[in-house]
Amino acid sequence: MTARGSRATGARLRRLLGAGFGAARRAPLAALRRWKLTLGVVGLLGLLAAAPWAWVQATSAPYRLTAAEVPETPVALVLGAGIRDGRPTPFLAGRLDVAADLYHRGKVKVLLVSGDNSRPDYDEPTAMRNYLLRQGVPDSAIVSDYAGLDTWDSCARANRIFGVTSATVVTQRFHLPRAVALCRAAGIEAYGVGHDTWGARSSTTLYGYFRESVASVKAFWDGAVTKRDPRFLGPQESGVTRALES
Secondary structure, three states, X not given: OOHHHHHHHHHHHHHHHHHHHHHHHHHHHHHHHHHHHHHHHHHHHHHHHHHHHHHHHHXXXXXXXXXXXXXXXXXXXXXOOXXXXXXXXXXXXXXXXXXXXXXXXXXXXXXXXXXXXXXXXEOHHHHHHHHXXXXXXOHHHEEEEOEOOOHHHHHHHHHHOOOOOEEEEEEEOOOHHHHHHHHHHOOOEEEEEEEOOOXXXXXXXXXXXXXXXXXXXXXXXXXXXXXXXXXXXXXXXXXXHHHHHO
């Protein structure tokens, strides 16, 4: 091989080695950029997922109180939580006990019981009324909303159908942030008092807290984004006004 041929071969070899080393150096940098992009996307998705929960918590935090602390309001909005054989479930009974206590303390004047009566054989508001009567609440102080199919519907109907502008929302403690946030989004100056279920039903309560983290997404959509109409609107009702006047 001539000297010129040796030099040319050496130059080609150096170029090939240089290209190989350059590619080797670029590979880790490309992988690092991909990891940064992936982490950025995951972080953004995490923030988006946490935003509804943060909205629920921040919107409701100053207004979640005990029965002793809560200010007087004209109405307690008691949210349904299921019935069995025509009687309230333990969770619903707990809510009704809290509502009756608020009434007897003089914290509220009228109890608006809001629940599901979408089938003839399922009537939450009537079961709630009957339970409250046994707790010494007079019939004249109880008003029924038969179309409270979910939390947003109960809050929106309380304001738009029954004319409620100030109320104390009664539910379980794990549900209270979402309930108060939605009622305030529906135009009610809402406070909340919760029934504590940790001691008696810890496993169900733990599931309730987990469920609320998921349900906050729908709550944010209903209360902060769309403010949709309840599934059943209908004409305005004067039951709360009459009860307050009696």
